[in-house]
Structures are given as C-alpha cells and as structure tokens.
Amino acid sequence: MRLHRNLVFAVVDCLQLIFNKGEYADKQLHKTLKLDKRWGSRDRGFIAETVYDIVRWQRLYAEIGDAHQPYKQEDLFRMFAVWATLKGIKLPQWSQFHNTPTRRIKGRFDELSKIRKFKASIPDWLDELGLKELGNLWEEEIYAQNETAPVVLRANRLLTNRDQLIKSLSDENIYAQPVKALKDAVKLTERADVFKTDTFKKGWFEVQDSSSQMVTELLDPNPGMRVIDACAGAGGKSLHIASLMQNKGQIISLDIYKKKLVELKRRARRAKAFNIETRHIENNKVIKKLHNSADAVLIDAPCSGLGVLRRNPDAKWKLKPEFLDKVQKTQQELLQAYSKMLKSNGILVYATCSILPSENTQQIQTFLNSESGQNFKLIKDQSILTHKTGQDGFYMAKLLNNVSST
Template identity: 65%
Template sequence: MKLHRNLVFATIDSLHMIFNEQKQADKVLKNTLKRDKRWGARDRSFIAETTYDIVRWKRLYAEIAEVKEPFDRPNLFRLFAVWATLNGIKLPDWKQLEDTPVRRIKGRFDELSKIRKYRESIPDWLDELGEKELGKRWDKEIAALNELADVVLRVNPLKATVVEVQNELADLEIETETVPGNPYALKLKERANVFSTEAFKNGWFEVQDASSQLVAQLLDPKPGMRVIDACAGAGGKSLHIASLMENKGQVIAMDIYENKLNELKRRARRDGIHNIETRVIDSTKVIKKLIEKADKVLIDAPCSGLGVLKRNPDSKWKMDPEFLKQIKKNQAEILDSYSRMVKPGGELLYATCSILPSENDAQIKAFLKRDEGKDFSLVKDKKIWPSESGFDGFYMALLKKNNAE
C-alpha cells in the first residue's frame, strides 16, 4: 500500500481534534471527510478506518512510541508510524516519519501484548473494574469489543420485505446475509455506504445493530397499544416499535434533548411511520401526566456504553470512575420515576448497552427491593455478550406490573 500525504495529514488532523480537543470521533470524521471533493470512497475509508484504528489502540501505540498526552504533531506522526509498521505498510521517506525504529516497534508490540491493559488498550481503572465485575469473562469480552463492528440493517416491514431489500442492495453489489433470531436484520458482508442508496432514502431500512434490534422484540408491542419509549434519543428503537405495531396505536417517544426528538421525527417521515408522538421531558409534569397510562414502557437507560466500544472506541478515553458512579445513580432514579407510567398488568423493559452487572442485573435486583419496584416482578432477563454474539453487548430485563387488587 502506498501512503498519500494528503490522506495521512487529514488523519493526523482528525487525531489531534479527538485526542487534544476532546471532540467526538464520528463528528470529527464527518467534517474531515468533506474536506476534499476529489477523494473517492477508498480515500475516505482509509482516513476513517486509520483514525478509528489509532483511537482504538491509543494506549498500546503510545506505549510503543514512547509518547505521552497531550500529543503534539510529531507525537501523532509517531503513533501513525506505529500503526503503519504493525500493519505491514512501508513508510515513505517523509521528514515527519524519519528515524522510525521499525524493528523496535515490532519487539515492543510482542512484549506489551502479554499485558492485558496494553494488549486491549484500555485505562487501568477500566481493566480493574472489568476484572472485578466479570472475573475470567472480562478477557474474552474486552477482546471482542476491540474487533471492528459489523454494519447491520433493520428492514422496515411497513415499506419492504427482507428479500426485497436484499435484492435491491445486491443489484448495487452490496451483499448481505440474514441474522438468525433477528427477523428484520441483514448484515453486510463488506462495509459499504448504504446511506446513499435509494432504498435507504425511501425508508426501506435503518442501520441498527443486531443486539439493539432484540430490545423491541423482547418488548413485543402489539398494534393498538400505548407504548412509551422513555429515553428515546434519536429514536432507533421507537421506529422499530412503531413498525411492529403496524402504525396502529400510539408510541410516545420521550427524551430530555429536543434536537434528538427532531431527528426522530425526520426519520419517522422517511420510514412512513405516523403513530409516534414526541414529548420533551422538560419538567416532572411530563411524567406525572402519564402515570399508569402505558401498556408497555421501554427504559433504554443512559449507561457507560461499554457494550458498544466496537462502534465508539473513543468513549473508553472519555469515561472515568466518577462518570460511571453518576450514571448508576441516574439509572436508579430513572427506574423509580419512569416505572410509574406502566399501568397495572402492563410491562416495563429496562435495557442498557453495557456488560457490567452493576449497571444491569444489580440495578434490577435493587429496584425490585425498593418501594418503587414492589409492584413489579421479573419475567425474564437477557445478557448479550459480544464474545458470543459477535454484535454489541446488551442487557435487557422484562418486568411485569401486578394487577391492582
């Protein structure tokens, strides 16, 4: 592979913004990739994949390169040189890459690969926490979370069948395969830009990980019900719920961020969905008005996001123990408050994209012991491990509210 100066420099600029200005990796890349109209798909994918790779392996590469944050430009080039060397790419004779100790890089890599926190490139505190909460299991889960995430689509049954979407994409030479246990999921055999396809623009599918699709499936909403998605965000799960309800009944999508709900409205229009109503949670009144009004409530709780590190490798550098402590406090408060919207005999589904028991089954056990949870009982819970599924890590617990005496 021949390295092109302008692509490497664009990668270095992106890394500077992610590491030194604490910007979100996906937003940085969105802007970087618009920089030069002459870049083709291969150029853009080089920048995106290389940037994500270096973000993912930051700790390991920094240790090999013997550089410390904040990384100045020469340091960023050293990280890049480590990436290129370990990927078997011959370094050009640019002054920024002079004196790269190629042989020492390989030796250091072999040495550091024996130590998990370097091999998996994670902060000390996270490595300790993972081992404390998951024991031996932590080894294989963190290794699975460092693999590249698959692109998975969720077919919108209101617009198309799985076979129609497969055929439409196959015509564009985008090959897909079905995912067992996921009736609407299609996994791309190779990465491709599906957002530019007519099928996407016409609302035939959304991009949604296979694990995430199991949430609405476990909730099992029926046409005609009133279902509340209490932490809807940009609404991937709300859209799935509405499609399973065949546009009949009502989905109330709530969030504290209005801009996310506006994005959901836009997506719903594209998907031909018109039974979603959005409500911004700007006071406690919003919840009070809905007490005991819902057949089913989904709490897709804010969490550490540890189960989706494949997708967001930069989040492990932004997390810290204090953030995790606050998140767990929020989860308990949300469970206590939002569970009141379930009517007697109705169901509550608590979900996170985390693999930590303290955010998952421990939260549910604690909730069922508190006064707020005394009317609920656990129907079933499901842990989705990245090492077994190959997809994101998820937890979901389905609770039933007793009928009033």
C-alpha cells in the first residue's frame, strides 16, 4: 500500500482537532472529508478508517510512540507511524518518518499487549470501573468494543418489507442478509455508503443496530395507541414505533434539544411517518400536561454510551467519572418523572446503550423500591453484551404500571 502525502496530512490534522481541541470524531471527520473534492471513495475511506483506528487505539499508540498530550504534530506522526507499522505498511522516505524504530514498535506492542488497559486502549479509571461492575465479563467485553461494528439497517414497513429492501440494495450493488429473530433487520455483508443510494432516498430504511431495534419490539406498540418517546433525540426509535403502528395512533416525541427534533421531523418526512408529533421539553409543564395520558412510554435514557464504543471510540477519552455520577442521577430522575405520563396498566420501557449495571438493573431496582415505582412490576429485562452477541451493548427493561389494580 502506497501512502499519499495529502491523505496522511489530512489524517494528522483531523486527529489534532479531535485530540487537542475536543472535537467529536464523526463531526470533524465529516468536515475533513469535504476538504478536497478530488478525493475518491477509496481516499475518503482511507482517511476515515485511519482516523477511527488511531482514535480507538490512542493510548496504546501514544505509549508505543512516546507521544504525550497535548500532542504536537511530530507526536501525531509518530502515532501514525505506529499504526502503519502494525498494519504492515511501508513508511515513505518523508522527514516526518525519519528514524522510525520499526522493530522497537513491534516489540513494545508485544509487551503492552499483555496489559489490559493498553491492549484495550482505555483510561485507568474506566478499566477499574468496568472490572468492578462486570467482573470476569469486562475483559472480553472491552476487547469486543474495539472491533469494527457491522452496518445494520431496519426496513421501513410503511414503504417496503425486508425482502424488497434486500433486493433493492442488491440492484445498487450493496449486499445484505436478514438478521435472525428480528423481522425488519438486515446486515450488510461489507461496509458501504448506504446514504447515497436511491433506496435510502426513497425512505425504505434507517441505519439502526439490532439492539436498538429490539428496544422498540420490546415496547410492542400497536396501531391506535398513544405512545410517548420521552428522550427521542433524532428519532430512530420514534420512526420504528411509527412503522410498527402503521401510521395509526399517535406518537409524541419529546426531547430537551430542539435541533434534534428538527432532524426527527426531516427523517419522518422521508420515511412517510405521519403520526409523529414533536414537543420540545422547555420546562416541567410539558411533562405534567401528559400525565396519565399514554398507553406506552419509552425512556431511551442518556447514558455513558459504553455499549457503543466501537461506533464512537472517542467517547472513552471524553467520558469522565463525574459525568457518570451526573448521568446516573438523571436516569433516576427521568424514571421518576416520566413514568407519571402512563395510564393505568400502561407499559414503560427503560433502555440505555450502556453495559454497566449501575445504569441499568440498579436503576430499575431503585425505581421499583421508590414511591413512584411502587405500582410498577418488572415484566422482563435484558442485558446485551457485544462479545456474546456481536450487537451493540444495550440494556432494556419492560414494566407494567398500576399492578395494584389488577
């Protein structure tokens, strides 16, 4: 493989903004890929894959390359040299790569691979927390979170079905296969830019991992119901709910971020989902007006995101212990407040893309032991670990309201 100077410099410049300026990897990469219109799909693919690889393995590569934050340009080139050497790519005779100790890189890699925090490339505090919460499961799980995630799509039942979706993608030279145990999920056989396809433009699918689809299926919304998606964000699950409800009934999608709801509306128009109403949570009055009104409520709670690190590798560097404390407090507050929107005998589903029991089973137990949760009964819950399933790490719990009346 021959390295091209403009592509390597694009990678290094992008990393500088991610590591030193705190930019989010996906957003910065999106900007970087627009810098040169001459770049083809292979060039853009190289930049994207290399940036994500080095972000993912930042601690390991920095340790091997003796790079220290804030990273100077020469530090980032050393980390790039580590990446290239471990990939078996010959370094060009550029001044930035003079005297790169190839043998030493491989030797240090072998040494550090015996230590989990380097092999998994994670902060000390996160390694300690994961071990405390997950015990023997932690090591396999954090290694799985460093693997490349598959691309999973959800067929939009409002416009098509899974078989038609697979055929339509195939006509555009993108190949997918059904995901067992899920009615609408398909997995690509190899990565592709699905957003440029006519199939996407027609609204026939959304990109949505199997675990995320399982959350909506656990909610089991039916046509004619009134469903509240309480932390809707950009609306992935709201759109799935609309699909399952066949556009019949009402979905109220709530969020504290107005911009996300604007994006939800745009996506809903493309998907031809017409029974979604968005409401911006400006204050507690928005929630109080909805008390005792919903047949089902979904709380897709804010969380650490530790179950989706393979999709968002920079999250492990941005995440701090104090944020975990704050978000766990928020999770319980949402359960306490948003559960009041349910009618008698309504269904509540609580979900996170975290693998930590402190964000999941412990939150549900705390809620059930509280005054607000005394009339709720846990029907089912499920913890999904990536190393066991190949899916995103998730937790979901289904609860029934007003057990005392049954």
